[in-house]
Amino acid sequence: MAMDLSDEQRAFTAALAEFARRAAGTREQRGPSPHNQDLYQRMADLGWLGVAIPEEHGGAGGGMVDMCLFLEQLGHGMIPAGGFATSAIVAGAVERFGTDAQKKTVLGGTAGGRVYSIAMSEPGAGSDVAALSCRATAAPDGGYVVEGQKTWCSNAHIADAILLVARTGGSPGDHDGLTMFLVPAGAQGLRVSGIDTMGGREVNDLYFTGCRLPADAVVGQAGAGWKQLMAGLNLERLILAALMLGTARRAFDDTLAYIRERKQFGRPIGSFQVMRHRIADLATEIECCRLLVYDTAEKVDRDPGRVLPRESSMVKLKTTEVARETALAGMQMMGGYGYATEYDMEKHVRATLISTVYGGTSEIQRDIIGKTYGL
Structure with a gap:
């Protein structure tokens, strides 16, 4: 630790x-x-x-x-x-x-x-948040009318309310003009449609058609949604990293238990040097992730208002990629049993594969880290 x-x-x-x-x-x-x-x-x-x-x-x-x-x-x-x-x-x-x-x-x-959900990505806007086009238009009564589509919205089907990021000003390509809204899950004019994935029912399309929101649905300041999103980077990326740290540890533990017991050629397969070295590498990488997660978390606790773009991107990048590699290595070392639904390894693989995509892809994290060095 x-x-x-x-x-x-x-x-x-x-x-x-x-x-x-x-x-x-x-x-x-x-x-x-x-x-x-x-x-x-x-x-x-x-x-x-x-x-x-x-x-x-x-x-x-x-x-x-x-x-x-x-x-x-x-x-x-x-x-x-x-x-x-x-x-x-x-x-x-x-x-x-x-x-x-x-x-x-x-x-x-x-x-x-x-349970609460977030609606940010759109069919034409994922990593490029400035390209959002779902629009909330001011109504004469002081409220807003939302039109447009959101996609990849985790947990919207089980949520009590959804944090919507919509455009109230400017045009797609502008960071200014985005606003956060708190939308009740049962709001009239909102339709939630599930997307089938490898992980089952986790994400959804949201369709807004004349969805009316009162003025007090705005979270924070109208038009300041981009700055508000940036203020939450530490929390979001640490949440995803800590969750995947636990998943990586579990995939590692399941692999270790298996190779200690599984015998081939008259002895446990974990006794072969190729297995021992692979386990050593994975254990070292997971420990690096744990140190990075909690070092970053301590920095946030010392100064909660400080945004840590480099550290939060590093922790998300490193931990999700190590989790993915741990699960894939575990499946390989378990052979056919790692692919069978009788064991949990196939679930670890599914969970970790997508972790390098949601919350900002690994490619985006690398780009952010590079920019913090003036590149």
């Missing part, structure tokens, strides 16, 4: 690990969906979903290190809490820019087991 944990933090991670073992230790317990609301609500009742929510909104008041500890255990324990990452990101945006009423709803809702 990059830092010394307090007794409270050690007890917290131990409790999470035990919960994962008892409540989510089998496929039957976890269920087929990436998000099991019954298990999710049990964690909410234990106070865990509010790990980084301020106490006045029903949370524990923890920092980014506490959040990463929680996410790492979610990934390692394979706890089907797929709705947490997007909920935490939305809660972070609302905490920074929302009204008191919005904070009460979203922060309290996150701590209480509600």
Whole structure:
């Protein structure tokens, strides 16, 4: 670990690990969906979903290190809490820019087991956020009317509300003129349509047709959506990195257990040098990721208002790519069993492959890192 944990933090991670073992230790317990609301609500009742929510909104008041500890255990324990990452990101945006009423709803809702989603990408705009064209037009009553389509919206089908980034001014290509809105999932004029993926039902298309929003649906300042998005980079990328750190550790542990037991040519396959060296390389890479995750999290806790574009991109890039390589190596070392649905390795592969795409692709992260060096 990059830092010394307090007794409270050690007890917290131990409790999470035990919960994962008892409540989510089998496929039957976890269920087929990436998000099991019954298990999710049990964690909410234990106070865990509010790990980084301020106490006045029903949370524990923890920092980014506490959040990463929680996410790492979610990934390692394979706890089907797929709705947490997007909920935490939305809660972070609302905490920074929302009204008191919005904070009460979203922060309290996150701590209480509600799920929230984000609608940013569009069919013609993914990595290029400035190209967004979904438009919210000001209405005579002070509200807005939204027209357009969003895509790849994680958890929109199970969300209570959706954080929409839409254009209220300018034209596609402008960073100015973007605005955040909090849209109830059941809003008239909004249609949610699932997208089939390797991971099942996780993401959705959203279609806005004459969707009317009141003036108080705006989160923060109208037209300042781009600056508000940039302020959330630390949180978003650390969330994804910590989750994949846990998944990488789990893929590694599953591989190690297998090669210790599996015998070929009269001895465990883990005793062959080629396997030992591969395990050594993976273990070293995972430890590097863990140090990077918690070092960055500590920096955020020391100065929560400081945006860390280089560090947050580095941690997202490194951890997701190591997680992917760990899962693929695990599948290779397990042979046919790594491909079979009887084992969890194929799930690790699916989860880690997409992690290098969502939240900013590896290519985008490398470009951002390069720019921080003046290139």
